[in-house]
Amino acid sequence: xxxxxxxxxxxxxxxxxxxxxxxxxxxxxxxxxxxxxxxxxxxxxxxxxxxxxxxxxxxxxxxxxxxxxxxxxxxxxxxxxxxxxxxxxxxxxxxxxxxxxxxxxxxxxxxxxxxxxxxxxxxxxxxxxxxxxxxxxxxxxxxxxxxxxxxxxxxxxxxxxxxxxxxxxxxxxxxxxxxxxxxxxxxxxxxxxxxxxxxxxxxxxxxxxxxxxxxxxxxxxxxxxxxxxxxxxxxxxxxxxxxxxxxxxxxxxxxxxxxxxxxxxxxxxxxxxxxxxxxxxxxxxxxxxxxxxxxxxxxxxxxxxxxxxxxxxxxxxxxxxxxxxxxxxxxxxxxxxxxxxxxxxxxxxxxxxxxxxxxxxxxxxxxxxxxxxxxxxxxxxxxxxxxxxxxxxxxxxxxxxxxxxxxxxxxxxxxxxxxxxxxxxxxxxxxxxxxxxx
Amino acid sequence: xxxxxxxxxxxxxxxxxxxxxxxxxxxxxxxxxxxxxxxxxxxxxxxxxxxxxxxxxxxxxxxxxxxxxxxxxxxxxxxxxxxxxxxxxxxxxxxxxxxxxxxxxxxxxxxxxxxxxxxxxxxxxxxxxxxxxxxxxxxxxxxxxxxxxxxxxxxxxxxxxxxxxxxxxxxxxxxxxxxxxxxxxxxxxxxxxxxxxxxxxxxxxxxxxxxxxxxxxxxxxxxxxxxxxxxxxxxxxxxxxxxxxxxxxxxxxxxxxxxxxxxxxxxxxxxxxxxxxxxxxxxxxxxxxxxxxxxxxxxxxxxxxxxxxxxxxxxxxxxxxxxxxxxxxxxxxxxxxxxxxxxxxxxxxxxxxx
Numbered sequence: 111x112x113x114x115x116x117x118x119x120x121x122x123x124x125x126x127x128x129x130x131x132x133x134x135x136x137x138x139x140x141x142x143x144x145x146x147x148x149x150x151x152x153x154x155x156x157x158x159x160x161x162x163x164x165x166x167x168x169x170x171x172x173x174x175x176x177x178x179x180x181x182x183x184x185x186x187x188x189x190x191x192x193x194x195x196x197x198x199x200x201x202x203x204x205x206x207x208x209x210x211x212x213x214x215x216x217x218x219x220x221x222x223x224x225x226x227x228x229x230x231x232x233x234x235x236x237x238x239x240x241x242x243x244x245x246x247x248x249x250x251x252x253x254x255x256x257x258x259x260x261x262x263x264x265x266x267x268x269x270x271x272x273x274x275x276x277x278x279x280x281x282x283x284x285x286x287x288x289x290x291x292x293x294x295x296x297x298x299x300x301x302x303x304x305x306x307x308x309x310x311x312x313x314x315x316x317x318x319x320x321x322x323x324x325x326x327x328x329x330x331x332x333x334x335x336x337x338x339x340x341x342x343x344x345x346x347x348x349x350x351x352x353x354x355x356x357x358x359x360x361x362x363x364x365x366x367x368x369x370x371x372x373x374x375x376x377x378x379x380x381x382x383x384x385x386x387x388x389x390x391x392x393x394x395x396x397x398x399x400x401x402x403x404x405x406x407x408x409x410x411x412x413x414x415x416x417x418x419x420x421x422x423x424x425x426x427x428x429x430x431x432x433x434x435x436x437x438x439x440x441x442x443x444x445x446x447x448x449x450x451x452x453x454x455x456x457x458x459x460x461x462x463x464x465x466x467x468x469x470x471x472x473x474x475x476x477x478x479x480x481x482x483x484x485x486x487x488x489x490x491x492x493x494x495x496x497x498x499x500x501x502x503x504x505x506x507x508x509x510x511x512x513x514x515x516x517x518x519x520x521x522x523x524x525x526x527x528x529x530x531x532x533x534x535x536x537x538x539x540x541x542x543x544x545x546x547x548x
Numbered sequence: 549x550x551x552x553x554x555x556x557x558x559x560x561x562x563x564x565x566x567x568x569x570x571x572x573x574x575x576x577x578x579x580x581x582x583x584x585x586x587x588x589x590x591x592x593x594x595x596x597x598x599x600x601x602x603x604x605x606x607x608x609x610x611x612x613x614x615x616x617x618x619x620x621x622x623x624x625x626x627x628x629x630x631x632x633x634x635x636x637x638x639x640x641x642x643x644x645x646x647x648x649x650x651x652x653x654x655x656x657x658x659x660x661x662x663x664x665x666x667x668x669x670x671x672x673x674x675x676x677x678x679x680x681x682x683x684x685x686x687x688x689x690x691x692x693x694x695x696x697x698x699x700x701x702x703x704x705x706x707x708x709x710x711x712x713x714x715x716x717x718x719x720x721x722x723x724x725x726x727x728x729x730x731x732x733x734x735x736x737x738x739x740x741x742x743x744x745x746x747x748x749x750x751x752x753x754x755x756x757x758x759x760x761x762x763x764x765x766x767x768x769x770x771x772x773x774x775x776x777x778x779x780x781x782x783x784x785x786x787x788x789x790x791x792x793x794x795x796x797x798x799x800x801x802x803x804x805x806x807x808x809x810x811x812x813x814x815x816x817x818x819x820x821x822x823x824x825x826x827x828x829x830x831x832x833x834x835x836x837x838x839x840x841x842x843x844x845x846x847x848x849x850x851x852x853x854x855x856x857x858x859x860x861x862x863x864x865x866x867x868x869x870x871x872x873x874x875x876x877x878x879x880x881x882x883x884x885x886x887x888x889x890x891x892x893x894x895x896x897x898x899x900x901x902x
Contacts, residue, residue, distance in 0.1 A: 218798045240802050240804075244802065246714070312701060545648060546646060
């Protein structure tokens with residue numbers, strides 16, 4: 111139990127770091143973080159068979175922005191489970207956080223360290239798919255459960271499938287498919303006839319663009335693709351693309367742009383008035399971005415989200431989680447997509463262990479395969495051929511509401527596309543993708 | 549003097565070893581014995597850390613051929629490490645086929661493929677880089693490094709793009725951590741001996757001359773560009789060998805291995821250990837990798853830790869850890885010799901009196 115006190119302190123450290131702090135405070139806090147990470151192994155030494163979980167998240171590198179709330183939220187869930195004695199009522203959870211630095215080799219090393227030094231039985235993480243897949247190799251080799259809470263490459267459950275990995279969010283292919291479903295609705299309702307695409311010129315960008323164009327051409331052949339634009343990765347000036355797109359006057363544009371590049375594009379497009387003339391459906395806008403860009407984010411653009419709390423406030427589990435989170439971190443803070451998916455991962459593990467009646471990794475993975483679990487997004491089922499959760503992708507228009515101090519997706523028009531509507535259709539096709547593992 | 553030297557030898561201490569083998573020999577002996585005994589440490593993790601130390605140590609030593617011996621700094625050296633890693637990974641994938649297994653011969657062929665690939669890469673990049681020196685050499689190497697990175701990052705169909713390549717499981721014997729460790733130790737030991745021979749050859753001394761004064765070297769008849777190019781290719785090849793060992797060890801490769809942050813690792817290691825010592829980068833690797841592996845258990849702020857260490861070294865120990873050891877050992881030796889001379893002089897004096 112005392113480990114949660116430690117983890118709470120850890121989350122406070124993260125919270126403190128997010129505020130402006132002095133150099134002296136930063137150094138003291140860093141040293142304190144190090145010392146407190148050591149505490150659980152001593153203070154829980156007397157507890158009966160704790161269940162150790164490694165949490166791999168980037169606190170440095172490009173993914174650090176999305177780690178804050180999972181780091182804050184996970185200890186709350188663990189504490190909740192520990193109130194009843196832990197997993198199966200007798201295995202209190204201990205969490206071990208590690209920074210992957212958004213680097214696959216660091217992720218692999220940390221996974222090994224967690225397994226060999228801390229004796230963790232499950233690793234949750236991480237943000238980057240490349241890092242998650244490096245971790246997946248290690249967990250598979252050591253027969254340790256890997257809960258891919260937010261990393262969403264479809265390879266994790268298809269090409270690189272291992273029975274020890276479970277994916278809790280919609281994968282990249284499912285997200286692209288969901289955008290097509292949402293766009294088809296909008297084509298019908300708004301009478302769109304033409305579009306352009308703008309993608310980052312590397313494989314993810316080209317792949318996402320191709321999936322979208324292929325599916326849309328198949329479903330709506332009358333919708334015309336006017337022009338295809340490719341921007342280089344790390345582009346800082348999208349002006350020429352924006353000008354060219356506006357000159358073509360399409361009804362909408364599809365963007366295969368991610369991360370910092372997307373933020374740059376959105377800001378420049380907003381300044382040039384692109385969003386007033388052309389719809390931009392499918393831009394990835396997690397709750398993190400909705401909160402952080404509350405003042406600058408253009409309204410009425412159509413975004414995509416993986417686990418928005420505001421879409422499920424009628425679900426008692428989500429209500430409980432948001433309340434728990436806000437009681438601890440204040441009324442102005444909300445759990446983002448990433449925190450919600452980590453929440454579901456830990457709760458899903460709890461349900462898997464309960465179903466298995468054991469903490470043995472093989473028993474738990476068998477119990478979770480094909481299982482239906484309660485999540486903050488409702489009851490969802492793992493696909494038994496690849497452990498992909500039937501998670502929805504949410505597409506909606508960014509609007510202000512009186513309920514929240516930041517914009518959300520318009521509840522009236524938001525579309526939730528369930529995983530089974532857009533994932534690889536049959537298990538036979540999935541198995542063809544899965545490479546043989548030793 | 550003879551008697552004092554004899555006394556010193558009789559001591560059989562580190563100082564005696566230092567007198568016999570010099571700093572490089574002493575460090576080699578200490579590290580060699582240490583590496584051989586690593587598997588006796590409790591647990592598997594120290595062996596994993598040691599594999600990482602060896603691979604990254606070889607990577608840093610190859611970098612030091614360019615930095616410490618030739619006097620140029622390369623910020624794109626990871627390109628060759630990554631090329632070696634990817635050459636092995638791609639061959640691995642080709643040999644694995646549908647079964648997911650790889651045979652022993654195929655495994656060795658995969659590793660060997662890193663040599664020509666990284667050498668060719670270094671030849672092409674080096675051809676342009678050696679035309680420049682100083683900051684221009686550094687910037688051009690960085691530019692080429694990033695170029696190679698983006699090719700690997702973007703070429704999804706061939707390299708796996710930003711996802712990298714996973715599932716590089718070696719044959720059964722090498723899946724055992726200790727077996728792979730000793731295999732790595734053997735390869736790295738051979739590579740280090742070859743590097744040592746190169747640095748002690750006339751070619752190695754030509755490199756030192758290029759570091760000190762290229763104009764004078766050219767005046768004496770040394771083909772400066774050719775010499776630099778050959779060294780660049782040798783350094784790139786050894787970086788490729790290190791990279792080849794990396795993939796089967798981590799079971800995966802990713803484009804990060806070719807990026808500029810990866811190129812910073814041998815720079816850090818060399819600065820920590822000491823660029824003017826042959827074993828400096830390996831000592832740097834021991835310190836850097838061990839710290840990285842264990843500090844992250846206690847704090848998530850590893851970059852802050854390494855930043856403070858580098859700052860301390862640059863400000864107070866610019867020659868690296870070995871420069872301090874070398875200076876201390878030399879001072880100790882001088883003091884002992886001086887004391888011995890005084891005692892011998894007193895004894896002589898007493899004898900004279902008697």
